[in-house]
Amino acid sequence: MRSVRGKLYLLCALLVFASIASVYRAPTANAAQITVRSLQLIGVGTTGGSLAGGTVNHKFAFTIPGGNTVGSIKFEYCTVAQVTACVMPTGLVTTGATYGGETGVTGFSLVNTTNGAPYITRTAAAVGTNVAATYTLNSVVNPTAVNTTFFVRISTYTSTNATGSPLDTGSVAASTANPIVLQGVMPESLVFCTGATVTVDCVTVTNPTINFNQLFSPTDTATATSQMAASTNATTGYSITVNGPTLTSGSNTIPGMTTAAGITRGKSEFGMNLKLNTTATSTVAVGAEVTPTPDGTDLRGQAQTGYNTVDQFKFVTGETVAASNNGGAGPTNAQLYTVSYIVDVAGNQLSGTYTTTLTYICTATY
Incomplete structure (x- = not known):
């Protein structure tokens, strides 16, 4: 009888542990994919938009899946897409950027204190489903490497400071290029x-x-x-x-x-x-x-x-x-x-x- 009772105690302990493990399982991210996304490099004056090291405007366009409360959107510049850790492109400067305008989901202002990872913020509010939006960051200094592709990881957040688990994510790509100089007399x-x-x-x-x-x-x-x-x-x-x-x-x-x-x-x-x-x-x-x-x-x-x-x-x-x-x-x-x-x-x-x-x-x- 003593042996049977010991086995019953052990079984009960295992059941309790399994129940606790189920209750405290770590949460998993289920961010939706931002769709129809692009980054347009817009020239300023005589400076071409894709000029390496040029101070130009970056216009982001994408569709937010929606159905969430959005308080911030982060633009993280990286040498690769969302596969590995982000490494900022050489020469990129976003700390001098200004907010150039918005459409679709609006009411944001720019926070550019972290180089390579500016974000826009507003009072968190619900976003409709599949809303097309554009956001322009003016006076961004392009990466200095010529003929090099760089990526910007876009993430939306409920928080107003681009922290916490992202709601929706997606990457866009752009490239610097040599300017073509035409000359005639x-x-x-x-x-x-x-x-x-x-x-x-x-x-x-x-x-x-x-x-x-x-x-x-x-x-x-x-x-x-x-x-x-x-x-x-x-x-x-x-x-x-x-x-x-x-x-x-x-x-x-x-x-x-x-x-x-x-x-x-x-x-x-x-x-x-x-x-x-x-x-x-x-x-x-x-x-x-x-x-x-x-x-x-x-x-x-x-x-x-x-x-x-x-x-x-x-x-x-x-x-x-x-x-x-x-x-x-x-x-x-x-x-x-x-x-x-x-x-x-x-x-x-x-x-x-x-x-x-x-x-x-x-x-x-x-």
């Missing part, structure tokens, strides 16, 4: 062309030999047009002068108009302007305005005094007929000019074929 530039017709970019230029629209007559005005285009990056822009003699036939001439004036039929005169004229000059309005229209910024080219008034004409060799000085002299994109020529003759103008060769000179000042 813009030389001093002047594009200028003349012809019967030209395109504004001077790609197409037609024959520069031009005939007036009709025979010269003391009762009607003969007209003709030519075109030119110009652009430059010169600091003070360009000026265009007309150079050459008036119309001549042997020793006979048709005088150039030395002052800007309207036409006078029955008087021998040769003139020009850079305007869209009206039927006061000829039956068909001759000429065109400079195009594109000058705006004083990117398009500065315009006709100059003496050549910039509708139905007023002038011709003095060597004078400036156009310049890029609208809004002040300066560089300009390409513009197209149409030059209108007029001829009136007196009844006693001697017959003959009257010609002139005009040279337009475009001078850029850098």
Whole structure:
């Protein structure tokens, strides 16, 4: 009987120990996975977001599984993901970071006292299910190793100081990279062309030999047009002068108009302007305005005094007929000019074929 009683005591003791062990078993973590997560490295000024050692902004985006009360979210920078202990990347600095904004789950402020492990905190509150959120940490100094991937372990906590067991976890990855430096040279530039017709970019230029629209007559005005285009990056822009003699036939001439004036039929005169004229000059309005229209910024080219008034004409060799000085002299994109020529003759103008060769000179000042 004594032996049986001893065995019963031992069995009871084992049952009690097993019961106590079951009651005091250590708790296990059951953190949910943070999903749809990413880290965007955003450049600041001329500093690229992935520049090694660059001071840039880190924008985290992820979906919080939810259903928990969240008081803080920690961002722990590591050289590996969540497999082993965290080793902070060399050169990383988060203690100078500032809070750049938030969406989704909001109301946080940044605590950056521990380098490599900043967290955001708020009064703990419930979070809905699967809430998409973004958080931006400004002025984070990237790790200094080039072409190196680093990881940030994201954890949510009920506590307001990122302590205790995490509620939800997940990792994101980013990498530093060498910047690509592109370099090119813009030389001093002047594009200028003349012809019967030209395109504004001077790609197409037609024959520069031009005939007036009709025979010269003391009762009607003969007209003709030519075109030119110009652009430059010169600091003070360009000026265009007309150079050459008036119309001549042997020793006979048709005088150039030395002052800007309207036409006078029955008087021998040769003139020009850079305007869209009206039927006061000829039956068909001759000429065109400079195009594109000058705006004083990117398009500065315009006709100059003496050549910039509708139905007023002038011709003095060597004078400036156009310049890029609208809004002040300066560089300009390409513009197209149409030059209108007029001829009136007196009844006693001697017959003959009257010609002139005009040279337009475009001078850029850098």
